[in-house]
Amino acid sequence: MEFLTVAALKQQAGEQPQRLAVDAELQGRSERQTKTGKPYLVLSFADATGGFNLNAWSDAPLFDAASRFTDGTVLRLDADWTQNQFGLNAGNLAWERLDGDALETFYAGDPETAERQRKAWKTITDFCSSIKDPRLAALTDHFLKEYGTRFRRAAAARKNHHARRGGLSEHVAQMMRAADAICGVYPDLNRDLMLSGVLFHDCGKLWENQYAEKGFAQGHSIYGEMLGHIPLGIELANKLWHEVAESPAAKGWLTEEPPSEHVRIHLLHLIAAHHGLYEFGSPTLPRTPEAVALHHIDNVDAKLEMMKDAYQESAELGDGIYEKRFPLPANLVAPLPPYGDAPQAPEKETPAPSSELF
CATH class of the missing domain: 1.10.3210 (Hypothetical protein af1432)
Known part of the structure; x- marks a missing residue:
């Protein structure tokens, strides 16, 4: 299996689950409660390319395991990854600690x-x-x-x-x-x-x-x-x-x-x-x-x-329209490519937006 960087994981994860693995360093954790009073943890991970937070719910194996991880522990996280406006989610998560050559490779970036x-x-x-x-x-x-x-x-x-x-x-x-x-x-x-x-x-x-x-x-x-x-x-x-x-x-x-x-x-x-x-x-x-x-x-x-990060990580709401990412003020629209760099039109051309909107 290919082990992705955090940046690559954010680019590939979408609405549909994908089985992917990422190596990341545990930066810290914070204890939270749901609206019903159940405890959960927010775990912060990072590598050379960026970081993300992962929720560990009280009924998930990661919740108990996280108490044994010290900050700075490097884990290989293998999961069915999805991503929405709130960040990454990991289903059917498995993990292992990195050591030896794998750990040195991770630190090299x-x-x-x-x-x-x-x-x-x-x-x-x-x-x-x-x-x-x-x-x-x-x-x-x-x-x-x-x-x-x-x-x-x-x-x-x-x-x-x-x-x-x-x-x-x-x-x-x-x-x-x-x-x-x-x-x-x-x-x-x-x-x-x-x-x-x-x-x-x-x-x-x-x-x-x-x-x-x-x-x-x-x-x-x-x-x-x-x-x-x-x-x-x-x-x-x-x-x-x-x-x-x-x-x-x-x-x-x-x-x-x-x-x-x-x-x-x-x-x-x-x-x-x-x-x-x-x-x-x-x-x-x-x-x-x-x-x-x-x-x-x-x-x-x-x-x-x-904006560059948002185009890579945000969900596509419609053709060329991307979900708003804080602190940007609005949904993003795909930029217009320079003249001559536009991709070849398909055999059945998509109609251009009507010029009679107004």
């Missing part, structure tokens, strides 16, 4: 994800090496050397988008591509500041959405819980700035334009304002062209990643 994240990291380092402002070049280099390993483990979120080990590097790399492109369209934007802001905007997630050196369970830290990634990011960027400012090379920065203090505060503003609105957690609103651009680049990349 799937090759496709590993290669995608390797390319993402190269994109990040290449863009950072193109920064011309000596202050921002030194700062980004210092950050990548000091925190690169931790950065490459972090997720971009706990759920919704890029919520996987290494997801932050994928998110930042795509945002850098977008920032570089938009600077070509709007040349008045400060490209060096934009690229640096993209790198640092979510750097607080190195504590808020971090993974251990081994495994796919996203941990919790007292710093992430009590401060959140925006205050943490401001503190980290400010700390690294002052460390770089004490280096011998910084002596030549006194005569640089714009003044170094202006560069520092503009960078910190990008971190502070990247959520765009007070109600979304920003301590301030975007007040510069770069802050406006970075906020929208961040939002676009997050939303498009959510």
Whole structure:
């Protein structure tokens, strides 16, 4: 039997049961009660590609077995899988613990994800090496050397988008591509500041959405819980700035334009304002062209990643219409392919939508 990744399982599971197997790490459990007072468990599982929750009802064998599983246990889950708007369901579930070579293969992650994240990291380092402002070049280099390993483990979120080990590097790399492109369209934007802001905007997630050196369970830290990634990011960027400012090379920065203090505060503003609105957690609103651009680049990349996942995982309600996935606002409709890429029409053509609707 083929053992799927979590992402592949979500793509294949639908309304009709399919016998499939997936290897996943138990991240945690929470005790719940049904409306009638019966206990059940919500078990959280993950691998390199994503995660899912599984309900263990009190009358199911998994309910009793789960009490013997410690967090971090890796299981092979073989079941008749279905999926609906509430997530995955497993019927006739069987399981076994992974050990030995099978466990090491699981921790290595799937090759496709590993290669995608390797390319993402190269994109990040290449863009950072193109920064011309000596202050921002030194700062980004210092950050990548000091925190690169931790950065490459972090997720971009706990759920919704890029919520996987290494997801932050994928998110930042795509945002850098977008920032570089938009600077070509709007040349008045400060490209060096934009690229640096993209790198640092979510750097607080190195504590808020971090993974251990081994495994796919996203941990919790007292710093992430009590401060959140925006205050943490401001503190980290400010700390690294002052460390770089004490280096011998910084002596030549006194005569640089714009003044170094202006560069520092503009960078910190990008971190502070990247959520765009007070109600979304920003301590301030975007007040510069770069802050406006970075906020929208961040939002676009997050939303498009959510839509990509939704097309793969949501039930098809009708021809090309997909069930709404939180936090997206509505049911999705299949995108229009570029001209020339559309599939060949069948012999019996489906009538096009009437142009006389109105």
